[in-house]
Amino acid sequence: MKIPRRQFLASAAAGLASAGLGTRLVTAADQKTVGATPGERPPPPAGSQPFLTPAGDFEDVSRGTPKPWSLQGEALAQAGLTPETWRLEVTADDATLDYVKEKTSISRPLSLDLPALHALGKKHAVRYIKAMQCLNIPGPLGQGLWEGVPLRDVLRLTGKMMNVRRIYYWGFHNGDPKQIFRSSLSYSQVMETPPEELPVFLAYRLNGEDLTLKRGGPVRMVVPWAHGFKSVKWLQRIVLTNDYKANDTYAEKNNDPESHLKTAAYLNDVAKQVPSGQAVMITGRAIAGWSGLRRVEAWLRPVNGEVADLDDDDPVWDSAQWQECQLDGPPGNWNSVLPKGISTKDVLGFDRQTGQPRSWPLRYSMVGWSAKLNGLARGRYELRARAVDLNGIAQPEPRSMLKTGRNGIQVRRFAVV
Numbered sequence: 001m002k003i004p005r006r007q008f009l010a011s012a013a014a015g016l017a018s019a020g021l022g023t024r025l026v027t028a029a030d031q032k033t034v035g036a037t038p039g040e041r042p043p044p045p046a047g048s049q050p051f052l053t054p055a056g057d058f059e060d061v062s063r064g065t066p067k068p069w070s071l072q073g074e075a076l077a078q079a080g081l082t083p084e085t086w087r088l089e090v091t092a093d094d095a096t097l098d099y100v101k102e103k104t105s106i107s108r109p110l111s112l113d114l115p116a117l118h119a120l121g122k123k124h125a126v127r128y129i130k131a132m133q134c135l136n137i138p139g140p141l142g143q144g145l146w147e148g149v150p151l152r153d154v155l156r157l158t159g160k161m162m163n164v165r166r167i168y169y170w171g172f173h174n175g176d177p178k179q180i181f182r183s184s185l186s187y188s189q190v191m192e193t194p195p196e197e198l199p200v201f202l203a204y205r206l207n208g209e210d211l212t213l214k215r216g217g218p219v220r221m222v223v224p225w226a227h228g229f230k231s232v233k234w235l236q237r238i239v240l241t242n243d244y245k246a247n248d249t250y251a252e253k254n255n256d257p258e259s260h261l262k263t264a265a266y267l268n269d270v271a272k273q274v275p276s277g278q279a280v281m282i283t284g285r286a287i288a289g290w291s292g293l294r295r296v297e298a299w300l301r302p303v304n305g306e307v308a309d310l311d312d313d314d315p316v317w318d319s320a321q322w323q324e325c326q327l328d329g330p331p332g333n334w335n336s337v338l339p340k341g342i343s344t345k346d347v348l349g350f351d352r353q354t355g356q357p358r359s360w361p362l363r364y365s366m367v368g369w370s371a372k373l374n375g376l377a378r379g380r381y382e383l384r385a386r387a388v389d390l391n392g393i394a395q396p397e398p399r400s401m402l403k404t405g406r407n408g409i410q411v412r413r414f415a416v417v
């Protein structure tokens with residue numbers, strides 16, 4: 001239902017007035033935490049979503065018929081998806097392309113098994129916390145402590161590499177070319193990591209346990225800065241190529257194959273009806289993407305009756321009153337969050353000496369946020385939340401083009417009765 005603009009604005013104004021003086025968000029400013037250092041932010045409130053998502057609670061985005069994670073017994077072994085049968089083949093591309101002048105070569109093609117990868121891990125293993133998010137789904141899939149071996153350390157085993165500009169890789173796909181799910185990275189993205197940044201790696205552990213079949217085990221690629229489609233599950237093949245073009249399955253569907261994780265706020269559900277005179281806690285999660293996360297803001301908008309969704313260019317956005325919410329600080333006790341025996345000092349993104357996070361929120365991670373609504377007058381409301389990145393740019397910018405990652409501003413509607 002479309003409401004004529006004049007009537008719509010009038011009803012919004014009426015809503016604001018009837019909400020009365022007492023209606024406002026209790027903001028972070030009230031709680032004196034604006035600009036606070038990580039240690040000064042209050043830890044997540046009891047009962048909020050767990051900081052690390054148990055492996056089985058991730059939302060699943062898997063193609064294939066049958067889905068590789070549904071295979072059992074002999075079929076699973078045949079697929080090379082048991083710890084005993086898994087192999088990673090690393091070869092040089094032998095395709096001939098008219099626009100590629102020089103052929104790729106490596107001195108040692110690889111066939112790596114799981115014990116060999118674990119042995120590499122003894123020397124090179126890294127751990128980091130990362131949220132998984134699909135470019136096409138408006139909400140995070142989960143957050144894990146991932147552990148594995150940087151891809152660069154595996155590629156170094158191939159000896160002398162000549163004419164490699166991209167790394168192509170894919171996972172098990174039922175031996176059917178139509179089901180292939182593949183992705184790619186540039187040579188530089190794989191081999192060079194800025195200081196304190198997270199490298200691309202071959203993950204074989206999640207939250208301190210062997211990576212489950214469902215989450216892409218025995219071994220999955222994890223690309224920290226990217227949307228989920230770069231983090232190919234059931235990884236089995238890597239092809240080093242001099243082809244400079246991305247060959248990602250996602251690129252075929254009009255998605256930007258180099259899109260990064262978006263800085264964005266997400267709203268948890270809100271009760272449809274709230275008794276008046278009662279404080280309401282609103283909560284949600286936010287991802288600190290490529291451009292970092294400075295704060296989360298919420299906009300409470302009184303409305304009259306049922307209202308249509310706001311168009312992106314509706315002028316009412318210009319007069320929206322955004323107020324800062326409370327971002328969860330680091331957990332009060334990391335030992336109760338991390339798997340047994342793992343110290344924050346052994347996790348990238350944390351200071352090796354003090355074990356404190358180097359930044360908060362951690363890059364490419366997800367944190368909770370909350371705000372308290374006090375003294376709401378009876379009536380209907382819309383609640384929206386948005387993230388503001390470290391450049392001061394508010395969601396859905398800087399790139400609101402859908403195929404670079406969904407980054408829309410979510411809305412919840414409720415009534416105070």
Ligand SMILES: Nc1nc2c(c(=O)[nH]1)N[C@H]1C(S)=C(S)[C@@H](COP(=O)(O)O)O[C@H]1N2
Nearest residue numbers: 059060061062063134171181228231232233
């Ligand atoms: N082999 C394979 N890997 C894959 C996919 C797939 O269909 N097959 N889906 C990708 C996409 S689009 C996303 S968003 C993530 C989802 O990861 P999850 O299922 O662990 O949440 O896995 C990626 N890796």
Ligand SMILES: [Mo]
Nearest residue numbers: 134135228229
């Ligand atoms: Mo995805």
